[in-house]
Amino acid sequence: MNFDWNYALDILPLLLDGLLTALIATVVGYVAALVLGLVFALARRSSKRWICLPVGFFVEFIRGTPLLIQLFFLFFVLPQLGLALSPLAAGIVGLGLHYATYTSEVYRAGIEGVPPGQWDAAVALHLPRRRVWTSVILPQAVPRSIPALTNYSIALFKDVPQLVAITVAEPFTVGRAIIAETFRPFEPITMAGLLYLAVALVLSYLGRIVERRYKGMATA
Amino acid sequence: MSSAQLGLLLYGAWQTILLTLGGMALALVIAFPVGLARVSRNKFLRAVGFVYVELFRGAAVLVLAFWFVYALPSLGWQLEPAFAGILALGLNMGAYSSEVVRGAIQAVPPGQVEAATALNFTPSQGMRRVVLPQAVRAMIPSFGNNVIEQLKATAVVAVVSIPELTFNGQLIWSGNGRAAAVFGGLLIGYGIMALVFMTMVRLIERKVAWS
Amino acid sequence: MSFIDFHQVSKRFGDNVVLDDLSFGVANGERVTLIGPSGSGKTTILRMLMTLTKPDSGTIAIDDEYLWHERRGDELVPAGEAHTRKVRSRVTMVFQQFNLFPNMKVLRNITEAPVHVLGTPKDEAEARARDLLEMVGLQSKADFYPSQLSGGQQQRVAIARALAVEPDILLLDEVTSALDPEIAAEVLDVLRDVAKTSDVTMLLVTHAMRFARDVSNRVLMFNEGKIIEDAPPEQMFNEPQHERTRGFLRSVLEEV
Numbered sequence: 001m002n003f004d005w006n007y008a009l010d011i012l013p014l015l016l017d018g019l020l021t022a023l024i025a026t027v028v029g030y031v032a033a034l035v036l037g038l039v040f041a042l043a044r045r046s047s048k049r050w051i052c053l054p055v056g057f058f059v060e061f062i063r064g065t066p067l068l069i070q071l072f073f074l075f076f077v078l079p080q081l082g083l084a085l086s087p088l089a090a091g092i093v094g095l096g097l098h099y100a101t102y103t104s105e106v107y108r109a110g111i112e113g114v115p116p117g118q119w120d121a122a123v124a125l126h127l128p129r130r131r132v133w134t135s136v137i138l139p140q141a142v143p144r145s146i147p148a149l150t151n152y153s154i155a156l157f158k159d160v161p162q163l164v165a166i167t168v169a170e171p172f173t174v175g176r177a178i179i180a181e182t183f184r185p186f187e188p189i190t191m192a193g194l195l196y197l198a199v200a201l202v203l204s205y206l207g208r209i210v211e212r213r214y215k216g217m218a219t220a
Numbered sequence: 221m222s223s224a225q226l227g228l229l230l231y232g233a234w235q236t237i238l239l240t241l242g243g244m245a246l247a248l249v250i251a252f253p254v255g256l257a258r259v260s261r262n263k264f265l266r267a268v269g270f271v272y273v274e275l276f277r278g279a280a281v282l283v284l285a286f287w288f289v290y291a292l293p294s295l296g297w298q299l300e301p302a303f304a305g306i307l308a309l310g311l312n313m314g315a316y317s318s319e320v321v322r323g324a325i326q327a328v329p330p331g332q333v334e335a336a337t338a339l340n341f342t343p344s345q346g347m348r349r350v351v352l353p354q355a356v357r358a359m360i361p362s363f364g365n366n367v368i369e370q371l372k373a374t375a376v377v378a379v380v381s382i383p384e385l386t387f388n389g390q391l392i393w394s395g396n397g398r399a400a401a402v403f404g405g406l407l408i409g410y411g412i413m414a415l416v417f418m419t420m421v422r423l424i425e426r427k428v429a430w431s
Numbered sequence: 432m433s434f435i436d437f438h439q440v441s442k443r444f445g446d447n448v449v450l451d452d453l454s455f456g457v458a459n460g461e462r463v464t465l466i467g468p469s470g471s472g473k474t475t476i477l478r479m480l481m482t483l484t485k486p487d488s489g490t491i492a493i494d495d496e497y498l499w500h501e502r503r504g505d506e507l508v509p510a511g512e513a514h515t516r517k518v519r520s521r522v523t524m525v526f527q528q529f530n531l532f533p534n535m536k537v538l539r540n541i542t543e544a545p546v547h548v549l550g551t552p553k554d555e556a557e558a559r560a561r562d563l564l565e566m567v568g569l570q571s572k573a574d575f576y577p578s579q580l581s582g583g584q585q586q587r588v589a590i591a592r593a594l595a596v597e598p599d600i601l602l603l604d605e606v607t608s609a610l611d612p613e614i615a616a617e618v619l620d621v622l623r624d625v626a627k628t629s630d631v632t633m634l635l636v637t638h639a640m641r642f643a644r645d646v647s648n649r650v651l652m653f654n655e656g657k658i659i660e661d662a663p664p665e666q667m668f669n670e671p672q673h674e675r676t677r678g679f680l681r682s683v684l685e686e687v
Contacts, residue, residue, distance in 0.1 A: 016284075049428045064368065064414040066375035069386060073407065076399040079410075158280040165379050172286060186294035193283045200278035264535050299502035339544035339596055340520045343512075349543060353534040 008187045010140050011178050015188070018171035024158045024217055025168065032096025033156065034149065037103025041111065042133075044104065053109050063101035068162050070094050075166040089165040099156045106148045110141035147211045154203045161196060221302035225392050232388030233409065239305055239374040240417070244367055246310025247317045254314065256347075269318070273385040274342025276315035282376045289380040303385075313370050319360040324355035357428055364421030368414050375410070375416055385409060432495055433460040434632065435480070435600065441458065442475055442490030442656075445534055446594050448494070449475050452655035453489070457649075459599075462626060462633040464643040467653030468679060473636040477602040480634070481524045482515055493600070520548075523593045524602040527609055529585040531577040531592070537564070538573040541592045556595070563591035579593060583614035587621055594625065601625075603635040615639065622646065644668055652676045 043055040062070065074092040085093065116139050121130040164172040175188035245375045250272075257269035276284075288304040299307070336346035376387035386406060393402040433456025442450040450472045457463050465595075470521055479491060482498065483492040489500045490507065500507040501514045531540050541560035545551040551559075553660040564570045566578035566588040569580075577585050586606055593601060603622070607615035619642045626633065626646040643650065643664065652660035652675075658672045671677050 061411055064372075065410040066372040066386065068360050068375045068378065069389075069406045069410065070404055072390075072402040076393075077403055080399060112269070157401070158278070161280055161282040161286075162376060163377070164282070173284075182314050184294075185290045189291040193279070193287045196280065197275075200280070201237055201274060204274065204278060329530075331526060331528050331530040334481075334524075334533070335526065337483060337519075337525075338481055338522075338524040338593070338602075339525070340516060340548050341544065342516065345547060349547065350532055350534075354532075357534070412654065 003190075004184070004187055007182070008191060009186060011175075011188055012191065014178065015171050015172050015191055015195060018169055018174035018192070019199070021088065021168065022157075022160045022163075022170040022196075023199075024036060025088060025160050025163060026153070027172070029092045029095030029099065029151045029160075030156050031143060032092065033099035033152065036096060037101035038071050038107055040100055040104035042063075044108065045111070058106060059101045062098060066099045067094060067159055068097060068165055071162065071166050077176035082123055085217050087163070087166050087168040090166055091168045095156055095159065098159075099152055101150055102152050102155070104144045106152070109143065109148075111146055112147035114140045147214045150207050152209045154200065157203055158196075225395075227391060228388045229385065229409070232383060232385035233413070234373070235382070236374050236386075236413070237303070239309060239377065240367065240371045240383070242306040243309030243313055243374065245338060246306060246372050247313035247370070250310065250314030251317035251321045254256070254318035255325065258318065260367040261343075267336075267377065268323075272378040273315045273318055276311050279312065281308050281312045281373045282379060285377050285380045286363070293398060301364050301380065301382045304380070305374070305382045308377065309340040309373055313366060313373070316369075317363065317366055320359050320366065321355070324362075325351060326353050327358060360421070360425050360428060364418070364425065366415050367421060371410070371414055371417060432492055433457060434461075434494055436490075436492040437476070437633075438490045438492070438493060440479070440480070440486045442472070442484070442487050442640055448656050450486070453657065455651070455658055455661070457493075457634065460630050461649055463514040463635070463649045463651060464647040465634065465636045465651050465653060466638075466640075466643065466667075466679070466683075471653040472652050472656045474604055477524065477604050477634060480522055480600070481602060482519050493521060500557065522602065523596050523600075524604060525586070525589050525593050525606050527605040529577075529582070529589045530610075531585055531589055533577050535576075536573070537575050537577065537588050538567070540577065540588060541595045543607060544592070544596050560591070560595060563594055564588075566594075566624065567579045567591045568617075581583065582610050583617050586610065586618045590618070590621055590625070594629075598631060600634070601639070602641040605636050605638070607639055608636065614665040619630075638683060640668065640680070649666065652679070654679075675683070 040055060040059050044052050044059065046055075054164045069093040071091060074085060074094050075087065078085060078090070092135060118136055118140065119132070122136050128135065161171060161172055163170050164176070171192035172189075175185075175192045178188045179185045254269050254272050257265040258267055258273070260269070285305060286301055287307040288308055289301065292299060292304075326372065332350055332354065333346055336350045374384055375386040378390065380386060383388060386424055389402050389406045396402075435457040437455050440450055440453045447470075448480055449503050453472070454478075465476060471585075473486055479486055480493075480498070486499060489502055497507065498515065498518050499510055501510045502508075502657065521547075530631070531537075535543060537559055538557065541563060542551075542553065542556040545556040546553055548598075553575070561570060561573065564573055564592065564679075567590055569584060569587055569591070572584065572588070577588065577675065578663070580656045586609075606622070607618050610618065613630055618641060621640070623646055625631070633646070635647070639680060647664055650662060650664050652667065652671075654675050660667065660671060660674070660676045667676070668680065671680060
C-alpha cells in the first residue's frame, strides 16, 4: 500500500480545521483549569468542614476516574437535566474540570511551600485574612507553581483526542467523516495522529524552555 | 438491571483490569531498559532513550490506538483488538515510567556510587547491587500513580471498540437510554477500582520498605 | 618510583586551581596525614587515588603501575576500564558521610565486595566480617540496617567494610568531620587500633591533630594546590618551618 499524496493534500485543510478546534479546546479548557484549580485549592484549605470535605472528595473522585466517562456524563446526562451543551462546550468543561483537579494539587504544593514565617509576619502586621492571601501568600505561591502548571497544559492537549467520543470536530472526527466518504482510512488516521504528535512535541519543547528558565531564575 | 447487563458489566470490568495490568506490565518491561539508556555513559544509547520518551509521551493512547486499529490494517497488519489496546497503553505509559526509572536512579546519592567504586565494583555491579535496589524502592510510589493513570487510560480504548467496562457501559446505555445511571455508575465503578489498586500499591510499598 | 607516586599532577575546577603541578611519593607502609586549609587540594589527592576525580595532567602510579594510564609500547595512553580496576583494587576509602548501603544489613555491607569482587566464598566472607565487626566493637549489630545505627557506629562499620577488601592502601577522608567530638573519639580509637595491628599504607585527611600526631609518621602541609611543608609529626606540630603552617596550626588548635 502506498501513501496517496494527492489524497493527503486534499484532506489536509479539513484536518487542519480540526486541529484548530483541538487547540481552541486546549486553550479555553486550560484557562478554565487554571482558575477552577485555584478555587479548589482554596476551598480545600477552608476551615469550614462543610466546604473542604465535599470539595476534597469531589476533587479526588474526578481525578481518580476517566476523563472519557466524565465527557459522556456532561454530554449525555446534562441535557436530561435541561442543560444541553454543544459538543465543544461539553469538551471544554470536561477538560477544564478534570485538569482543575490536577492544577489544584500544584497550587496546594505552592501554597504549602510559602515559609510559615510569612503567615506569622502577616498576623503580626494585623493584615485582614483576604489581604494575606492576595498580597502575601498567592503572589509567592503562584510563581513557584508555574513550571508544573505548564506541564499540565501539555498533558491536557494530549487528552483532547478523546473529544472524538462526543463528536467534537477535532482531527479524528474529521478523519472519520472523510473515511465515511472515501473508504480510505490510512491517510486521514495517520495524518490526524501526526498532527497531534507534532503539536505535542512542540509543546513539550516549549515546556522544557519554560522549566529551564525558571530553574535559572531559582539559582540566580 | 437484568442479569445479562450485570454480566456485561462484570466482564467489562474484568477486561479493564486485564488491560490495566497488561499495559502496566509492558510499560515496566520498556521502562527499565529505556530509563537505563537515559543515564548511560554511551551517547548513542542516551539519544535512543530520549527519542523513545519524547515520541511516545507525545503520542497519546487514543492516537496510538486509533492508528493501530484503523490505519495499520491498510499495511496488512490486523492486530487483535485487546492486543492493540495493550500495545497503545504500554508504549505510552512506558515512556512515563522510564522517566520514573531515570529520576529514581539519578536521585541515589553520588556517595553510594563512590562507595561502590571504593570497593572496586564494576560499573554494572554498582548499578545492579547498589544503585538499582535503592532506586527501585523510590520508584514504587510513582509506579503506583502510574497504575491509577493506566486504569483511567484504559477507558480510552473503548473508542476503538475494545469491549472493556466503558464500551460495555455504552452498549447498555444504547439499549436503555438511562445516561445518568449508566455513566454515573461507571464513574463509581472506576472509582472503586482505583481505590482497590491504590490499596494494593500501599501494601506493596509497606512490604518493600527496609528500615 | 615510590610506592605511591604523584608526578606533576594538576587539576582545576573552572578557574580554581586545586592542584598545581604536584609531585610527591609515599613509601609502602607509611602513614601520611594531609593537612591544610579547606580547598587546598587534600581531598582531591585521595579522590584521584580512588579514581573518583580525574587529573587534568600528570601521572599517578601505585607500585609501578599507572592508575590513569597504561603503557602501549613506549607510549602512555589513557587507561581502559579493566586496567584501572586492577590497579585500583589495592586501594579503598572511608568517606566523611560513611556512604553505607542503606538497602543492606550491616553484615552484607561488609561481605558484598569480598563475595562479588574478590570471589571469596560466602561463609568465609561472613566469618571474616564478624571478626572485623568485633574489632570495631559492633559484633551485636550484624543484622541491623545502617539507618538503625548512630553516626559513629555507621562509620565504624564503614571502616570494617573497607578492611574487608584487604586493601594495601587505606584512604581516610575526614572520617570524623560529620560526628560530634565524643563520638569521633570512638572512631579514632578504632583507627588507632588498625594502625597498630596492620601494615596498611594510610593517607588521611583530618582536622583531628592529636590523632594525626599519634598515628602518622609523616605530615604534608598543603596550601593553594602545593605541598609547602613535609615533615614528621613532631617537627610539623612543634616547630613548623613555614609561616603559613604556623598560622594554619594556630587557627586549628584554637578551634578545639
